[in-house]
Amino acid sequence: MGRNGRTGLILAAGVLAGATALADPLLTDHRGTFGLPGLIDMPTAESAPEGMLGASVFRFDGALRISMTFQVTDRLSGAFRYSRVPGIFTGGSALYDRSFDLHYRLLDEKGLRPAIAIGLRDFVGTGIYSSEYVVATKTLTPRLRATAGLGWGRLGSFGSIGSPFGSRPPLDFGEGGKANTDQWFRGPVSPFFGLAYQVNDKLTLKAEYSSDAYALETAAGTFSRDSSINLGFDYAINKSFSVSGYYLYGSQIGLQFNLAVDPRRPPVPSGLETAPLPVRPRPSRLVDAAAWGTDWTGDPEVHPGVQSALATALAKDGQVLESMALSATRVEVRIRNQRYLAYPQAVGRTARTLTRAVPPSVETFVITSVVDGMASSSVTLKRSDIERLESEGSLEILRRAEFSDPLRGPNTGLVATESVYPRFVWALSPYGEVSVFDPDDPLRADVGLQLSGKYEFAPGLILSGAVRKKLLGNLDESTRVSDSTIYHVRSDLVEYQKQGDPGIEHLTLAWYARPAPDIYSRVTVGYLERMYGGISGEILWKPVDSRLALGAEINYVRQRDFDEMFAFRDFDTVTGHASAYYDFGKGFAGQIDVGRYLAGDWGATFTLDREFANGWKVGAFATFTDLSAADFGEGSFDKGIRVTIPVSWTTGKPSVNKVSTVIKPLNRDGGARLYVDGRLYETIRNTHQGDMQIQWGRFWR
Amino acid sequence: MGEILAVSRMSWPGPRCGALLLAMLAALAVSGCGSDTSRTEGTKIALDVAKGLKAKLFSSRKSPAAKPEVDAEALAAIAMDSFPGPLIMARIDKLGTVSAMGEFGRNGATRTFATPQRQTLVFRNGLLVGTRGLGHDLMSADFGPAAELVSRRQAGTYRRTYRFLDGEGIERPVPMACELTPGEPRSFSFAGTRYATLQLAERCESSGLAIVNDYWVTQGGTIAMSRQWIGAALGYVTITLVRENRL
Numbered sequence: 001m002g003r004n005g006r007t008g009l010i011l012a013a014g015v016l017a018g019a020t021a022l023a024d025p026l027l028t029d030h031r032g033t034f035g036l037p038g039l040i041d042m043p044t045a046e047s048a049p050e051g052m053l054g055a056s057v058f059r060f061d062g063a064l065r066i067s068m069t070f071q072v073t074d075r076l077s078g079a080f081r082y083s084r085v086p087g088i089f090t091g092g093s094a095l096y097d098r099s100f101d102l103h104y105r106l107l108d109e110k111g112l113r114p115a116i117a118i119g120l121r122d123f124v125g126t127g128i129y130s131s132e133y134v135v136a137t138k139t140l141t142p143r144l145r146a147t148a149g150l151g152w153g154r155l156g157s158f159g160s161i162g163s164p165f166g167s168r169p170p171l172d173f174g175e176g177g178k179a180n181t182d183q184w185f186r187g188p189v190s191p192f193f194g195l196a197y198q199v200n201d202k203l204t205l206k207a208e209y210s211s212d213a214y215a216l217e218t219a220a221g222t223f224s225r226d227s228s229i230n231l232g233f234d235y236a237i238n239k240s241f242s243v244s245g246y247y248l249y250g251s252q253i254g255l256q257f258n259l260a261v262d263p264r265r266p267p268v269p270s271g272l273e274t275a276p277l278p279v280r281p282r283p284s285r286l287v288d289a290a291a292w293g294t295d296w297t298g299d300p301e302v303h304p305g306v307q308s309a310l311a312t313a314l315a316k317d318g319q320v321l322e323s324m325a326l327s328a329t330r331v332e333v334r335i336r337n338q339r340y341l342a343y344p345q346a347v348g349r350t351a352r353t354l355t356r357a358v359p360p361s362v363e364t365f366v367i368t369s370v371v372d373g374m375a376s377s378s379v380t381l382k383r384s385d386i387e388r389l390e391s392e393g394s395l396e397i398l399r400r401a402e403f404s405d406p407l408r409g410p411n412t413g414l415v416a417t418e419s420v421y422p423r424f425v426w427a428l429s430p431y432g433e434v435s436v437f438d439p440d441d442p443l444r445a446d447v448g449l450q451l452s453g454k455y456e457f458a459p460g461l462i463l464s465g466a467v468r469k470k471l472l473g474n475l476d477e478s479t480r481v482s483d484s485t486i487y488h489v490r491s492d493l494v495e496y497q498k499q500g501d502p503g504i505e506h507l508t509l510a511w512y513a514r515p516a517p518d519i520y521s522r523v524t525v526g527y528l529e530r531m532y533g534g535i536s537g538e539i540l541w542k543p544v545d546s547r548l549a550l551g552a553e554i555n556y557v558r559q560r561d562f563d564e565m566f567a568f569r570d571f572d573t574v575t576g577h578a579s580a581y582y583d584f585g586k587g588f589a590g591q592i593d594v595g596r597y598l599a600g601d602w603g604a605t606f607t608l609d610r611e612f613a614n615g616w617k618v619g620a621f622a623t624f625t626d627l628s629a630a631d632f633g634e635g636s637f638d639k640g641i642r643v644t645i646p647v648s649w650t651t652g653k654p655s656v657n658k659v660s661t662v663i664k665p666l667n668r669d670g671g672a673r674l675y676v677d678g679r680l681y682e683t684i685r686n687t688h689q690g691d692m693q694i695q696w697g698r699f700w701r
Numbered sequence: 702m703g704e705i706l707a708v709s710r711m712s713w714p715g716p717r718c719g720a721l722l723l724a725m726l727a728a729l730a731v732s733g734c735g736s737d738t739s740r741t742e743g744t745k746i747a748l749d750v751a752k753g754l755k756a757k758l759f760s761s762r763k764s765p766a767a768k769p770e771v772d773a774e775a776l777a778a779i780a781m782d783s784f785p786g787p788l789i790m791a792r793i794d795k796l797g798t799v800s801a802m803g804e805f806g807r808n809g810a811t812r813t814f815a816t817p818q819r820q821t822l823v824f825r826n827g828l829l830v831g832t833r834g835l836g837h838d839l840m841s842a843d844f845g846p847a848a849e850l851v852s853r854r855q856a857g858t859y860r861r862t863y864r865f866l867d868g869e870g871i872e873r874p875v876p877m878a879c880e881l882t883p884g885e886p887r888s889f890s891f892a893g894t895r896y897a898t899l900q901l902a903e904r905c906e907s908s909g910l911a912i913v914n915d916y917w918v919t920q921g922g923t924i925a926m927s928r929q930w931i932g933a934a935l936g937y938v939t940i941t942l943v944r945e946n947r948l
Contacts, residue, residue, distance in 0.1 A: 264868035269836030269934065271866075275821035276833060278806025278813040338738075342870060391811050391823060391830050391841050393864050394872050427735030429744055452740055613869040651746055652836055657739050697872030700840060701833065 025074060025108050026115035026137060029242070030196065030204055030234050031258055033058040034121065034129070035067025035079045036103050039194040039208040040230040040246055042155075044147045045117035045137035047105045050074045051610070053261045053618060053643075060246070060254030061086075062214060062223040068641070068663070070618050072610060077103040078620075080641055080663070082437060085128060087220030098437065098665035100124050114138035121154070124179050128216065131155040132185050147208075148193040152185050157213035158228065160188035204234040214249065226250035234258075239265075263616035268652035270614070271701060276349045277313070279390045282360040282383075292360045294328040302326070302359070303415065310357045311417050317349050318654070322370050322420055322459065325413035331358050332366035332414065334375055334406075339654045341615050341646050342695035343369055343687050344394075347379050351386050368406045369687040372512040373460025374520060375406035376684040377544050377692070394699045403544050403689040407517040426453040431468060433497070435475055437665060446473025446497070450505065460512040464677070466505040476501075482669075486631050487571060489531075489598040490672040495562040496530055503564025505530060510678060518543045520680045529675040530564060532557040532598075534572070540680040542581075545689045549581040549681055555674050557598075573598055575674055577605075581681050583690050587611050591681075598672040601625035605638075605671065613694045615646030615658060623671030631670065638671035640664035771799040777892040777943045788943035789814055790892075791822060795936040796835070801943065822938065826852065827916075827924040829931065829938065837934035840864045840872060847903065850881050852922035854899050857881045861905065865932055877905035877912075887917060889926075892943045896925035905930075 028046040032038020035056045037046040048054065054069040064084040071077050079101040089095035099122035109115040114136040122129035135149030150156075153168065168187025194208030208230050217223040227250025236242045240261065246254035283291050296302045303326050310333070311321040318339025325332045331354060337346035347367045354365050365386070368378040380402040389396045431450040436443055452466035475497040482491035496503075508526035515521050520540040527533040534557030542549035554576035561567040577595030584590060591607040603625025610618045622639040629636035640662055647657040685691055735741050773790055780788050780801035787804040791814070802814035805821060811830070815821045820834035826848035832838045845859040863875045884900040898917035905912050910933070917926040928939045 262868075266868055270870060271834065271838050272836045273834055274819045275813075275815060278821070278823075279808045280806065281808045387808060390808055391825060392843075393841055393874065425735070425737035427737040427740035429735065429740045450740070452735075452737065454737060613871050647742055647746065651749075655738075655742060657742050659743065695870060697840070697866050697870055700831075701838070701866070 024110075025105065026139070029236070029260060030206075031056055031069070031244075031256075033065060033246070033254065033256060034101060035065070035069045035081060036077050036101060036119075039147060039196060039206050040232045040248070041210050041212055042147070042151075042192045042194055042208045043103065043117070043119055043133055043135050043149065044145070044194075044196070045105060045115040045135045045149075046145075047071060047075060047077055047103075047117075048260075049262065051263055051612065053263065054259065055261075056256055056258045058244075058254060058256040060248055060252045062217045062248075062252065070610075075105040077101075079103075080665075081122075081129075082665075083129070085217065087222040088128070088216045092220065095128065096437070097128055099129055109137075109139060120184065123184070127180055127183075129154060130180055130183060131212075143198045145196045146193070147195070148191065150189050151192055151211050152187055152189050153183065154213075155192065155211050156188040156190040157215055158211050159190045161190060163188050202236045206230075206232045206234070210249070224249070224251045263612045263614065263618075263649075266614070266649045266652065268650070270648065270652055272652040273654045274317075276317075276701070277352050277356060279352050279387055280356040281387045282355075285360075294359075294361045296359050296361075297328050306357055306359075307415065307417060310353065313353050313357065314350060317353070319346060319350055320420060321417050323414045323416045325410075325415065326358065326362070327413060328361050330364040330366065331362050332368060332378070332409065334368045334370045334414070336370045338656060340698070341648050341654070341656050341658075341686075342698040344692050344696045345654075345698040345701050347692075348397075348699035348701065351381055352390070355383065355386060366409065368409075370459070371684055371687060372462065372510075372678060373456070373458070374512050374514050374684065376514075376520070377687040377689070378404045378406045378409055379692075380404065390700065394697050397699060398693065398696050403692070405517045405544050407514055421456060421458050423456040424453065426451070433473070433475060435478070435497075436663075438478060438480060440478065440480065441474075444473070444475050444478060446470050446475045448473070448501075452505075462510045462512070463508070464510065465507040467502060468500075468505050469502040484633055484669045486599055486627070486669050489559070489571075489573075489669045490667055491669050492562070493531075493667060496564060499562040500530070500564030503530070504566070505564075506677065508677070512678070512680075512683075515539075520684060522678065522680055524676055524678070527560065527566075528555075528557065528677075531560055532674055533560050533568065534558055536674065536676045538676075538680055540684075542681065542684065542688065547583040547585075547690060549685075551579040551581070551681060553577055553579070553595075553676075553679070555676070557674060573600060577673070579681070581685075587613075593673075597623070597625055597670070598674060599627065599669050601627040601670055603627075603671060605673070609642075613697075614649055615644070616649065617642070617644040619643075623673075625671045627670040633668055633670075635666040635668060638664070638666075638668065773799065773941070774892065776801055781892065781944060786947050787812075787814075787945055789822075790941045790943050791816075792939045793835075793931070793935060793937075794939075795934075804947075822940070827927070829929040829940075832931055832935070832938075835931075835935060837932055838866070839931050839935075840866060847879065847881065851901055851903075851916050851918060851924065854883055854901060854918050854922075855881075856883060863930075863932065875907050875910070877907045877910075879903055879905040889917075891926075891941050894942075896923075896942075898925050 026046045027049055028037050033041055037048055038044050048071040050071050052071045056067050058065045065081055067079050067081040069079045081099045083097050084094050086094045101121045103119040105117045107116040116136045119133050121131045131151055131153030133149050133151040133155050137145055137147040139145050165185050168183050190211035192209055192211040196204055196206045198204045210228050210230055214225050218225050230248050232244055232246035234242055234244045242258045244256040248254050285292050307324045314321050320336040322334045322336055335350055340346045350367050351365055363383050365381045365383055366378050368375050385400045428451050432447045434445045448468055448470035450466055450468045455463040478494045480494055482488050484491045504527055506527055508524050510524040513521050518541055522538045524536045536555040538553040540551040556574050558572040559569040561569055575596050575598050577593040579593045581591045587610055589609045589611055594604040596602050605621055605623040607619055607621040620641045624637055642662045644658050644660040647655040777790055784803045789802050791802050792799045800816045802816055805815035806813040811825045813821050813823045823831035828844050828848050830842040841864045844861040850857040858880045861877050861879050864872055867873050881901055881903045884902055886899050888897045896919055898919050901916045903914040912930040914930055915928045916924050918924050926941045928937050931938055
């Protein structure tokens with residue numbers, strides 16, 4: 001529609017919003033066949049509850065659509081979709097395609113005014129679902145909602161009433177992956193409408209008049225559009241699962257499965273764990289003045305005795321006491337937290353254990369978190385506050401806690417706990433590897449065994465390795481050969497999958513250190529990842545109380561042989577980035593990496609994450625480099641989404657572990673970064689003040 | 702720290718290499734072993750989920766056989782024999798648990814009682830101010846003049862606040878308006894002690910939430926028995942005094 005049209009819409013919104021009253025966001029659990037809130041094929045002006053993640057699989061003769069959705073903010077919804085449309089690709093074969101949608105609720109329902117939303121479907125893909133819409137939804141009765149809207153593009157392909165903003169230029173998708181801005185809101189526009197009636201808590205019925213002509217599908221002969229009316233139902237099996245069935249276009253039956261996951265609603269309650277040790281208060285100074293004496297400082301047995309008892313008590317709580325400094329009035333303990341995802345819980349439990357272990361004259365507790373051998377933050381607490389506030393709200397103790405960089409503390413008198421180093425851990429565990437989006441076989445997988453080990457010589461000096469042996473799978477059956485015209489820095493993945501069995505997944509020696517206050521450093525050498533080996537160096541600036549962090553990383557790497565053993569191929573490169581990380585607050589965090597990628601292309605990666613206090617993260621990233629879209633190939637640039645789920649969320653039991661997945665529509669050679677384990681920012685950030693404050697509610701847990 | 706009596710314990714088997722070998726033989730590894738939990742935990746969870754599913758699928762559809770009514774007196778007697786400190790009996794209907802709990806810590810007016818599995822209830826002057834290790838825990842509570850009124854067996858109105866963690870782990874206060882009213886006298890015996898009490902009902906309301914805490918208080922101000930709200934998910938806990946002081 002261009003600028004005028006949008007301005008007009010916003011003006012209209014302003015006029016309507018003039019009559020103020022409290023407006024309610026129009027929320028729904030029901031989704032259309034494209035995964036976002038909707039009727040059947042047509043959208044509605046509703047949103048999902050903020051933070052809700054969804055997945056849906058829709059199947060009928062005209063298409064298979066697998067959608068992942070996320071309610072990014074209260075008003076903004078996003079979707080990523082993988083679809084298969086039979087018969088419309090060259091030679092009558094099926095078209096496999098990925099697409100992204102955005103949906104924004106402009107106005108809430110209020111009085112007589114309906115909720116109004118605007119949306120873009122398939123706005124960066126190859127465009128087979130490209131369409132734009134403005135839609136209004138009104139609650140007529142508590143059970144009945146009516147929707148009417150105007151659609152462009154595919155949604156303007158049937159029953160058009162004209163082209164208010166000019167004709168729609170033909171789609172020039174090139175390699176795909178670009179926003180089709182010149183098409184938006186251009187060309188024929190068609191009205192659509194529908195109703196959704198909630199019969200009861202489980203069942204909802206839907207009917208709509210569709211403005212989608214299904215021109216491509218009809219032309220391909222895979223589908224017959226005999227009617228514009230679609231009918232359907234949604235049935236909620238439980239809070240998370242629902243199933244939908246449709247009668248489509250007078251000729252087809254469609255079926256859809258939906259999954260909804262709310263990161264704020266764990267399937268089990270948190271806190272299924274051993275209760276903390278209660279505070280043991282000191283005897284009153286008036287009653288027992290002798291107990292408060294400091295003559296114990298002259299006894300050489302006290303420090304080791306306290307340290308040993310404390311180490312044992314903390315070990316039962318998953319905390320490793322790495323070192324301790326004890327004086328007449330102050331104790332500092334350096335703790336490696338191996339149990340609690342929320343560091344405040346580890347600090348709070350350590351503080352309570354300290355009240356039972358150190359002599360009464362010690363009033364200042366300094367609890368320092370150590371990650372990979374780096375002392376990364378200190379929380380200083382007064383023992384009398386711990387005693388007084390044990391059963392109060394967590395804000396009381398937060399107000400009295402001081403965060404600081406351990407390197408700015410006295411740093412004297414620290415005694416390492418015996419037998420903490422060297423430290424060896426190992427595991428024999430199954431692994432799985434999945435390949436999706438391969439048009440020949442959209443789902444391939446391997447499962448096998450992985451033997452991994454980690455040896456820490458001293459704080460921060462870590463030897464780590466893993467070998468894999470496949471047991472079964474079909475990843476090696478792929479016949480796809482990379483069509484990339486530049487050097488195959490990533491796109492020969494299939495060769496590694498075919499030949500790297502068994503393979504050395506990684507074998508590295510890493511050295512983490514704190515060269516100066518606010519500064520962290522890492523050097524890693526060896527077989528860094530499956531495809532590259534070499535040396536990686538990183539430095540990070542991150543004050544304990546800062547929202548901003550800055551980092552730089554430089555790597556010299558050589559490509560590994562396909563057999564994933566010790567040999568290298570004849571390709572080496574220098575790659576590296578300067579990075580800025582910023583915590584915007586309200587659960588949003590951003591990252592920009594600028595530098596040189598594996599293929600020698602220069603550019604930047606932009607990442608935005610929605611983070612939840614319980615450790616969930618949902619983010620999206622895109623990389624733009626000086627590589628031309630033609631050289632990059634299909635997709636034009638690298639992009640994807642990533643999801644992190646804390647293990648403790650799924651079990652209710654304490655754990656520091658998380659499961660992370662990156663979903664990329666394509667794996668190509670442009671904008672490709674090196675994978676290195678233990679990048680500094682993610683390693684240390686949850687010990688810093690920002691993350692700790694958000695999770696502080698667990699201090700007394 | 703007082704010694705905690707052991708009445709029962711459920712074992713939670715960890716991942717074992719034997720299981721892994723077995724799985725390998727079946728050419729389908731679903732377990733893991735080793736000392737690096739960051740790598741073995743995922744498979745342990747998968748295994749637990751599978752076990753849970755199996756239990757659900759293959760257990761008889763009948764409702765679980767009605768648990769034999771726990772003989773609270775007998776449980777109290779065992780607890781008193783094995784634990785020298787102060788003791789209470791706690792029953793949480795929603796969890797279906799009855800447990801003797803021994804005093805685990807004392808910090809001023811705050812006392813912590815623990816089950817043998819170290820789940821705890823925390824009281825201040827007899828009023829519940831926290832739970833730990835149960836899941837859906839009550840994190841803390843302020844109750845204004847309630848404890849004083851209860852021990853004096855007097856009526857009153859006041860505000861109090863409960864605090865919980867939400868699904869994200871953020872602390873959320875739930876403020877409530879309360880009214881305490883004396884009710885009927887009641888005498889009963891438990892664990893060898895006879896109590897002559899007056900019942901007091903504490904009715905509290907928040908937006909869309911109404912709860913009632915009941916206290917049975919002796920002339921001397923001891924809460925011999927109470928039924929107190931933990932939170933929306935766990936409901937109420939009934940607490941009976943077994944032994945107030947250390948032997």
